[in-house]
Amino acid sequence: MTPQDAQVSPATKPERSGPALARRVFFPNQVLGQPLVLIVTAFWVALAVTVWSASPWSSLPGPGEVVRAFGTLWWQQGMGPELFSTLKLILHATFLTVVISMLVSYASIIAFFRPVVEAVSKLRFLGLTGLVFPFTLATGGGYSLKVWLLTFGMSTFFVTAMAQAVLEIPREQYDYMRVLGASEGRIFWEVVVRGTLDKALDTLRQNLAMGWAMITMVEGISRAEGGVGALILNQNKHFHLAEVYAVLIAILVLGLLLDYLMAISVRVLCPHVLLQRVRR
Amino acid sequence: MAAGDVLLSVENVWQKLGDAQILQALSFQVRDRVRPGVVTGQVVGLLGPSGVGKTRLLRILAGLDQPDRGTVSGPGGAPLPVGSVGLVFQSYPLLAHRTVLDNLLVAGQANGLSASEARSKSLALLDRFRLSERARYYPAQLSGGQRQRVAIAQQLVKQKTFLLMDEPFSGLDPAALEDVTKLIIEVANMDELNTVVLVTHDIRSALLISDTLFMLGRDRDAAGKIVSGAHIQKTYDLVEMGLAWRPDLEMDPGFPAIEREVKQAFKAL
Numbered sequence: 001m002t003p004q005d006a007q008v009s010p011a012t013k014p015e016r017s018g019p020a021l022a023r024r025v026f027f028p029n030q031v032l033g034q035p036l037v038l039i040v041t042a043f044w045v046a047l048a049v050t051v052w053s054a055s056p057w058s059s060l061p062g063p064g065e066v067v068r069a070f071g072t073l074w075w076q077q078g079m080g081p082e083l084f085s086t087l088k089l090i091l092h093a094t095f096l097t098v099v100i101s102m103l104v105s106y107a108s109i110i111a112f113f114r115p116v117v118e119a120v121s122k123l124r125f126l127g128l129t130g131l132v133f134p135f136t137l138a139t140g141g142g143y144s145l146k147v148w149l150l151t152f153g154m155s156t157f158f159v160t161a162m163a164q165a166v167l168e169i170p171r172e173q174y175d176y177m178r179v180l181g182a183s184e185g186r187i188f189w190e191v192v193v194r195g196t197l198d199k200a201l202d203t204l205r206q207n208l209a210m211g212w213a214m215i216t217m218v219e220g221i222s223r224a225e226g227g228v229g230a231l232i233l234n235q236n237k238h239f240h241l242a243e244v245y246a247v248l249i250a251i252l253v254l255g256l257l258l259d260y261l262m263a264i265s266v267r268v269l270c271p272h273v274l275l276q277r278v279r280r
Numbered sequence: 281m282a283a284g285d286v287l288l289s290v291e292n293v294w295q296k297l298g299d300a301q302i303l304q305a306l307s308f309q310v311r312d313r314v315r316p317g318v319v320t321g322q323v324v325g326l327l328g329p330s331g332v333g334k335t336r337l338l339r340i341l342a343g344l345d346q347p348d349r350g351t352v353s354g355p356g357g358a359p360l361p362v363g364s365v366g367l368v369f370q371s372y373p374l375l376a377h378r379t380v381l382d383n384l385l386v387a388g389q390a391n392g393l394s395a396s397e398a399r400s401k402s403l404a405l406l407d408r409f410r411l412s413e414r415a416r417y418y419p420a421q422l423s424g425g426q427r428q429r430v431a432i433a434q435q436l437v438k439q440k441t442f443l444l445m446d447e448p449f450s451g452l453d454p455a456a457l458e459d460v461t462k463l464i465i466e467v468a469n470m471d472e473l474n475t476v477v478l479v480t481h482d483i484r485s486a487l488l489i490s491d492t493l494f495m496l497g498r499d500r501d502a503a504g505k506i507v508s509g510a511h512i513q514k515t516y517d518l519v520e521m522g523l524a525w526r527p528d529l530e531m532d533p534g535f536p537a538i539e540r541e542v543k544q545a546f547k548a549l
Contacts, residue, residue, distance in 0.1 A: 170373075172371065172373055173373055175339075175344050176369060176373040177390070178344060178362050178363065179342055179362065179363065179365070179366065179367040180363070180386070180391070180435070181363030181364075181390050181391040181392075181438060182386075182390035186386075190375055190378075190386060191375075194375075194378075195375070195377060198377075270377060272377050272418040272419075272420055275418055275420040275421055276376070
């Protein structure tokens, strides 16, 4: 038996009788087994597709139209390369966001840098629109402009979340390491860096989603370079709603895939976190 | 060191927290206890009601805080910088992202041990504390008692003369309580100079394993109002009273009497 097996709760045993199963599904704070989670999820997906199909608004495209539009976009309008171009942009901006935000957040343990950390965090209230001009001057426009706008947008939120995570480390955790005889450098590594890694990964997960949410605005600045943001804006301009939804669904699927990969990385890099989380 | 030499000296310590005087003119000494033919460390109980300043005092003893006035020194009057005195916190903090074995290795390496030395000491301690089977577990997978044992073991990877324990008996069932009292005695008796200071309000457990009891309390006026910071109000030398180092102490007719007396004194603190 592995240590993880030892943690399996009796509540996750397979449901057997009908009433017991119904109680698990409909009563508050119940733990469901994996098969039952899949069944419940499939039910909601089927319900969503049914509601969509039976929508009384005829101007909205139905599922069939969106699937056909997806085929047209993919095979005739090069949506694959556009998606790849956007993915590359987002991953590039995410890399820069992680490097900059971690440095800024960790700097919050030094009193001298705290005002800077606070200031960066507060910049999240600024929209990107008014910043395009100064960023264009600074980057020269094109791909660099998009990368840095996206990096700015994501970093302000990343720093807010991570600086808070660092701030919330209990004083006892530092004292405990000091009593063990650890140097301040070692304490920084164990308590601040390693101790908040799970939170950093969770924050990154949230920020990836924000990157996708900002992509239409950022790619709309320079449509000539393509990307799904530009694609969606072009289709929207011509009121091709089926194509717009097809792109949105492609973004959703790609976003979910990245989200899943992030969840796996948390599982691999921070296995202890799974032991502390209570699933309800 | 000779019998009776001072191992730990707290001299005229004053400490304020905001406007409140927490510790006032606090002084006590822990001396080397010697039993011919037996390696005997020291177990000192520090009793006091909640909020009296026990944890403040522990932080000063551990070197985490400096007193406003006064000194704390070790054998020969040597200063005790942070890291030289072990402290087991009440909540047994561990590194949640590291396994039990890794927690001990970090403690060893933080104290300058080589990787191989830290590993051999850590494995020996896990074996001694019956934690070998839990070496690959994360702290989240341990019971309260197991966490406590890991926290103690972590402090012992590097040999330290002083081990402070904050409320080591709180929340333990009778079996775990017996386990931890045996463990404390074992830790104290690993070396003649080893000194375990227990901060607790569990009078019975403290009496059963300590050789000295210090009662920490504040002075009150005739109306019962607190008029000073905490200092040592009473000292019980249990060795002198013939009530130390005895496995059958609870059977001694004198034990209920001293327990009653200490309880009475505790109520007045």
